[in-house]
Amino acid sequence: MSFSNLGLSNEIIRAVTERGYTEPTPIQIQAIPAVLSGGDLLAGAQTGTGKTASFTLPLLHRLSHNNVKNTSNGYPAIRALILTPTRELAAQVELSVREYGKYLKLNSMVMYGGVSINPQKRLLKGGVDILVATPGRLLDHVQQGTVNLSQIEILVLDEADRMLDMGFIRDIRRILSLLPKQRQNLLFFATFSDKIKELATGLLNRPKMIEVARRNVTAETVAQKVYKVERDKKRQLLAHLIRKDNWYQVLVFTRTKYGADRLVKQLGEERIQALAIHGNKSQSARTHALEKFKNGSLQVLVATDIAARGLDISELPHVVNFDLPNVPEDYVHRIGRTGRAGASGQAISLVCADESHLLADIEKLIAQRLPFEVVAGFGDNSHSQPKPIANEPKHKSKDSKRPISSAAKPVPQKSAKQSTPRTATGGKKSDARPGASRRSGKRSR
Numbered sequence: 001m002s003f004s005n006l007g008l009s010n011e012i013i014r015a016v017t018e019r020g021y022t023e024p025t026p027i028q029i030q031a032i033p034a035v036l037s038g039g040d041l042l043a044g045a046q047t048g049t050g051k052t053a054s055f056t057l058p059l060l061h062r063l064s065h066n067n068v069k070n071t072s073n074g075y076p077a078i079r080a081l082i083l084t085p086t087r088e089l090a091a092q093v094e095l096s097v098r099e100y101g102k103y104l105k106l107n108s109m110v111m112y113g114g115v116s117i118n119p120q121k122r123l124l125k126g127g128v129d130i131l132v133a134t135p136g137r138l139l140d141h142v143q144q145g146t147v148n149l150s151q152i153e154i155l156v157l158d159e160a161d162r163m164l165d166m167g168f169i170r171d172i173r174r175i176l177s178l179l180p181k182q183r184q185n186l187l188f189f190a191t192f193s194d195k196i197k198e199l200a201t202g203l204l205n206r207p208k209m210i211e212v213a214r215r216n217v218t219a220e221t222v223a224q225k226v227y228k229v230e231r232d233k234k235r236q237l238l239a240h241l242i243r244k245d246n247w248y249q250v251l252v253f254t255r256t257k258y259g260a261d262r263l264v265k266q267l268g269e270e271r272i273q274a275l276a277i278h279g280n281k282s283q284s285a286r287t288h289a290l291e292k293f294k295n296g297s298l299q300v301l302v303a304t305d306i307a308a309r310g311l312d313i314s315e316l317p318h319v320v321n322f323d324l325p326n327v328p329e330d331y332v333h334r335i336g337r338t339g340r341a342g343a344s345g346q347a348i349s350l351v352c353a354d355e356s357h358l359l360a361d362i363e364k365l366i367a368q369r370l371p372f373e374v375v376a377g378f379g380d381n382s383h384s385q386p387k388p389i390a391n392e393p394k395h396k397s398k399d400s401k402r403p404i405s406s407a408a409k410p411v412p413q414k415s416a417k418q419s420t421p422r423t424a425t426g427g428k429k430s431d432a433r434p435g436a437s438r439r440s441g442k443r444s445r
């Protein structure tokens with residue numbers, strides 16, 4: 001199977017070929033023809049399966065083949081709207097739109113909060129075909145009358161389940177009410193739920209349904225281990241582990257923003273270079289930390305679940321759960337970032353006595369008992385003896401309960417170093433863009 005068999009235009013095929021893609025991934029094989037046909041789509045796929053290109057490529061193809069006259073006065077109308085839960089994901093998706101669309105005369109823009117709104121207004125005034133946005137800032141523009149959604153031809157909800165988890169449902173409904181009735185809708189989710197079902201039922205018109213298997217988190221390439229430790233000794237144990245084997249590119253998860261900041265400070269006192277990304281950090285601080293981490297000049301990145309969500313920082317050598325997540329599924333998302341093709345990754349959890357119930361929930365979800373170790377001097381022997389897990393050892397993830405139409409392997413990933421975001425001209429981005437960007441000189445109207 002090749003990209004040209006899927007019916008994409010030569011300009012798009014040229015761009016993906018230059019990106020180094022030789023063949024479409026399973027989600028792309030299924031989604032691209034469905035989107036090209038103009039119908040609605042309900043697609044289950046995680047980050048790592050090639051899902052972004054699966055909607056971006058046919059979206060670009062359709063927009064470039066439909067000539068429309070912009071009839072609006074004031075702010076020119078937008079033709080495609082892609083909504084994402086987080087700023088980082090919005091920025092990543094828009095980079096893909098620019099890259100895959102570099103031989104087309106279509107403009108794109110990314111829009112999110114935490115940065116000045118005025119440069120965004122200027123770009124909107126100049127005309128944008130494809131808008132990638134987070135819901136809150138989009139509604140700010142709606143309120144100020146600086147965005148025209150009256151001629152949207154295609155709507156994409158990317159990581160819709162996470163948007164619902166983050167409480168965006170009212171914002172989404174408000175945005176939907178502003179769109180023309182006649183349009184194509186694409187809804188992507190990682191984990192199916194009743195809430196997604198409800199959203200899909202109200203939004204989609206006889207959708208094609210696609211689902212590809214999630215990454216097998218219990219793959220042999222990910223070595224999972226628990227260190228039982230006293231709460232007050234977690235920081236010293238982490239520093240000890242990092243130093244002992246000279247770990248580099250360590251992604252550490254904490255439950256709270258405050259916990260992330262405190263850990264960065266404490267690691268700094270131990271002369272271990274760390275930065276945090278979370279919702280209270282400015283956009284430029286988040287971008288700066290991420291860039292340093294990806295290019296290998298930052299040893300430790302400390303993140304909360306939401307901040308790390310959707311980031312293209314998979315295939316890391318070390319993921320550490322400094323705190324266990326409250327929601328066991330988040331453990332699966334977290335450790336899915338390690339395990340390189342061929343090489344092994346490590347997923348370490350530092351667990352104190354009052355987190356025993358969280359560990360039990362995780363072990364139940366992954367139907368696997370995690371090996372544990374106690375390092376002399378750091379140990380916590382107050383853990384109760386684990387009870388056997390019901391139905392062990394089935395070795396099944398929760399998702400395997402649901403029918404899956406085709407099995408997809410994760411896309412072979414580039415190393416974190418290679419995936420540093422670059423501008424369209426090939427230069428490294430030095431800082432957060434001021435909330436909006438576009439290819440220069442390419443205008444469709």
Ligand code: AMP
Pocket residue numbers: 020021022023024025028046047048049050051052053312411412413414
């Ligand atoms: P996504 O699931 O959209 O986050 O994509 C995961 C990674 O796969 C990204 O780094 C993409 O650049 C890459 N990718 C997407 N499609 C392909 C493909 N057909 N062949 C190789 N890599 C791909």
